[in-house]
Each structure stands twice: as C-alpha cells, then as structure tokens.
Amino acid sequence: MAAGMSVQATVIEKEARRKAEVVGVNVILRLLCLITTVTALSLMVTAKQDSTISVFGLSLPVQSKWSFSDSFQYVVGVTAAVAFHSFVQLLYNIPMILRKSPVISSRNYLWLLFAVDQLLAYALMSAGSAASGVTNLNRTGIHHSALPNFCKPLSHFCNRVAVSIGFTFLSWLLLAAATVADVVWLSKH
Amino acid sequence: MAAGMSVQATVIEKEARRKAEVVGVNVILRLLCLITTVTALSLMVTAKQDSTISVFGLSLPVQSKWSFSDSFQYVVGVTAAVAFHSFVQLLYNIPMILRKSPVISSRNYLWLLFAVDQLLAYALMSAGSAASGVTNLNRTGIHHSALPNFCKPLSHFCNRVAVSIGFTFLSWLLLAAATVADVVWLSKH
Numbered sequence: 001m002a003a004g005m006s007v008q009a010t011v012i013e014k015e016a017r018r019k020a021e022v023v024g025v026n027v028i029l030r031l032l033c034l035i036t037t038v039t040a041l042s043l044m045v046t047a048k049q050d051s052t053i054s055v056f057g058l059s060l061p062v063q064s065k066w067s068f069s070d071s072f073q074y075v076v077g078v079t080a081a082v083a084f085h086s087f088v089q090l091l092y093n094i095p096m097i098l099r100k101s102p103v104i105s106s107r108n109y110l111w112l113l114f115a116v117d118q119l120l121a122y123a124l125m126s127a128g129s130a131a132s133g134v135t136n137l138n139r140t141g142i143h144h145s146a147l148p149n150f151c152k153p154l155s156h157f158c159n160r161v162a163v164s165i166g167f168t169f170l171s172w173l174l175l176a177a178a179t180v181a182d183v184v185w186l187s188k189h
Numbered sequence: 190m191a192a193g194m195s196v197q198a199t200v201i202e203k204e205a206r207r208k209a210e211v212v213g214v215n216v217i218l219r220l221l222c223l224i225t226t227v228t229a230l231s232l233m234v235t236a237k238q239d240s241t242i243s244v245f246g247l248s249l250p251v252q253s254k255w256s257f258s259d260s261f262q263y264v265v266g267v268t269a270a271v272a273f274h275s276f277v278q279l280l281y282n283i284p285m286i287l288r289k290s291p292v293i294s295s296r297n298y299l300w301l302l303f304a305v306d307q308l309l310a311y312a313l314m315s316a317g318s319a320a321s322g323v324t325n326l327n328r329t330g331i332h333h334s335a336l337p338n339f340c341k342p343l344s345h346f347c348n349r350v351a352v353s354i355g356f357t358f359l360s361w362l363l364l365a366a367a368t369v370a371d372v373v374w375l376s377k378h
Contacts, residue, residue: 071322114372122314122365129315130322133260176311183303186376 025181027093033174034086040167041079044072047164049157064157071130072161075168078127082120082171089113107186114182121179124172131165214370216282222363223275229356230268233261236353238346253346260319261350264357267316271309271360278302296375303371310368313361320354 047066052059066072135151135158151158237254255261324340324347340347 118365118368122311122361125311125314126318129319133319133322172311176307179307183372183375186372 022185023093023097026178027090027097029174029178029181030086030089030093033171033178034083034090036167036171036174037079037083037086040164040171041076041083043160043164043167044076044079047072047157047160049154051153062153064154066161069131069134071127071134075127075131075164078120078123079168079171082124082175085116085120110182110186114179114186117175117179117182121172121175124168124175128165128168128172131161131168135161135165211374212282212286215367216279216286218363218367218370219275219278219282222360222367223272223279225356225360225363226268226272226275229353229360230265230272232349232353232356233265233268236261236346236349238343240342251342253343255350258320258323260316260323264316264320264353267309267312268357268360271313271364274305274309299371299375303368303375306364306368306371310361310364313357313364317354317357317361320350320357324350324354 044066048064050061050063052061066076233255239250239252241248241250255265
C-alpha cells in the first residue's frame with residue numbers, strides 16, 4: 001500500500017513537473033512576443049521625416065510617414081493584434097502559475113490556440129515581407145526606371161522602419177515556436 | 190472465436206478506410222498545390238513588357254521584367270521549391286494507393302513533413318506579400334512623392350504578375366490546409 005502510494009506520488013510529481021514546463025515555455029514565449037511586438041509597433045508609429053530630393057535637377061519636397069504606405073499600416077495592425085493576443089495569453093497563464101492548476105483546459109482550447117497562433121504567425125510573416133519589399137524598393141530605387149534612392153534623404157525614417165521590420169520578424173519567429181509548442185502538446189494530449 | 194475474428198476484421202476495415210481517407214486528402218492537396226504553384230511560376234517567368242512613361246514631361250523608356258525585382262525572383266524561387274516538394278509527396282503517395290500499404294511510415298516522418306510544410310507555407314506567404322507590396326506600389330504610384338503610375342503603360346505586365354501572385358496565395362492556402370492535416374494525423378498517431 002505504501003509502495004503503491006509512493007508510485008502514485010511520483011506520477012503526480014512528474015505530471016506537475018511536466019505542467020510547470022508547459023507553463024514556463026508558454027509564459028516565456030508570450031512575454032518575449034509581447035515585448036518584440038510592442039517594440040515593433042512603437043518604432044513604426046513614430047517613424048516620420050520630412051526632406052527634399054532632387055529628380056532630374058528638380059528639387060521635390062518629400063514627406064515620409066508610416067501611414068502613407070499600406071504595407072506599414074498593415075505592420076502596425078498585425079503587431080497590435082499579436083501584442084493583444086500575447087497579453088491575453090499571459091493573463092490566462094498567470095493564475096495557473098500561482099495556483100498551479102492544470103495549464104490547458106481542453107483539447108478544443110488547444111486547437112483554438114493553435115489556429116490563432118498559426119493565423120497570427122502567417123499575418124506577421126506577411127506584414128514583415130510586404131513592408132520589407134517596400135523598404136527594399138525605397139532603398140535601392142526602382143529597377144524599372146532611373147528613379148532616385150529615397151533612403152538617402154530619408155535615412156532616419158528608413159532606419160527606424162527597418163528596425164521595426166526586424167522586430168516584426170523576431171515576433172514571427174517566437175510565434176512560430178509557440179505554434180510548434182501547441183502541436184507538441186496536441187500530439188501528447 | 191468467429192465473433193472475435195469478425196470484430197478484428199471490422200477494426201482492420203475501419204483502419205483501412207481511415208488510411209484511404211488520409212491518402213485521399215494528401216494526394217488531392219498535393220496535386221492541387223502542384224497545379225497552382227506551376228501556374229504561378231509559369232505566369233511569373235513569362236512576365237515581360239517594354240513601354241515608355243512620361244515623368245514631368247520627359248519621356249522615359251521603361252522595360253519591365255520579373256527578374257528586375259527581388260520580390261518577383263523570390264516568388265519564382267519559392268513556388269519552384271513548393272512545386273518540387275508537392276511532386277515528391279505525390280510520387281511518395283502513389284505506390285501507397287496502388288499497394289494500399291500504410292500511408293505514413295513513422296511519427297518522425299510526420300514531424301519532418303509538418304516542419305517542411307510549415308516552412309514552405311511561411312515562405313509562400315512571405316513571397317506573395319512581398320510581391321504584392323511591390324505591385325501595389327507600382328499600381329498606385331509612390332505616396333512619398335508625385336511619381337507616375339507604372340501600371341498604366343505596363344498593364345500587360347502588371348496583370349500577369351497580379352494573377353501569378355493570386356495563384357501563389359492559393360498555393361499557400363492549400364499548403365496551410367496540408368499543415369493542419371499533418372497536425373491532425375500527428376495528434377491521432
């Protein structure tokens with residue numbers, strides 16, 4: 001009887017350790033993801049610069065702001081959504097750490113989490129790529145024709161946007177890791 | 190004994206039906222994905238047009254070709270990789286249909302398939318978004334400055350690229366579905 005109870009205790013202990021690991025991984029990923037998305041978001045919405053460029057000898061005033069480009073607006077929308085999702089997941093996990101209650105309530109919840117993580121990861125990848133396609137075009141000029149390099153007069157703007165895009169890709173990496181973690185838990189559940 | 194054998198036969202039958210379903214879903218998804226990626230690829234590599242645009246009263250010769258844009262080169266690379274992957278998966282599945290042998294050999298193979306599908310789905314989303322960011326810029330002109338709309342003189346080129354990008358997103362949708370199917374099998378395996 002005593003031996004049986006000790007075996008049961010070991011099983012419960014192992015289960016508790018496994019759950020603690022799951023919560024740990026989840027909380028760390030969500031926290032990092034919240035930090036990177038908030039950084040990307042705040043860098044992007046503060047990106048703004050006025051300057052002049054000369055095309056064919058004409059001096060043109062150029063004003064650059066994140067909201068002039070659809071791609072940069074898209075980055076702002078997606079990083080805000082991911083930041084919100086990460087924050088909600090953190091809130092959801094914190095009472096579980098304090099009370100040490102079961103982490104993931106049901107298989108359905110895990111499927112929902114996987115679906116949301118997956119969709120947001122695709123959206124982050126999409127926003128990052130669309131924005132870097134546009135910035136790359138700004139930086140190198142347009143190949144079709146002899147147009148000037150916009151990033152020379154607007155270097156402050158372009159650098160800020162580039163760092164913001166870097167953080168967007170970092171958030172994607174973290175969310176992709178969260179998706180894999182979801183699948184591991186789904187396959188073990 | 191006879192009842193036991195009949196129960197066993199039903200179980201085997203059910204298992205065989207489940208496997209047939211798995212092969213069916215996999216083959217249909219891979220086949221559709223192969224068709225859409227090959228379409229996207231062939232439309233993109235044949236996109237080429239010469240024209241002239243006028244900027245500030247100056248007439249400039251414009252030559253447009255898919256290989257002038259990094260984003261379009263990226264679409265070509267990714268769709269080629271996905272077409273190859275889909276083709277290999279089809280080849281892998283066909284003998285299984287004919288011989289009705291077990292579909293997926295091992296859990297490790299499923300994890301590998303999930304990883305490859307996931308990475309290629311991200312790559313397709315990334316390529317499609319980068320390319321549509323660039324085409325959108327071509328179509329609307331650049332907001333920073335009073336630059337012309339490139340897609341008026343180059344409508345043939347722009348339409349072909351747009352259709353190719355559409356097929357790239359369709360391929361992404363199919364590959365995302367294949368990823369979900371992988372996770373379902375992983376969670377059941």
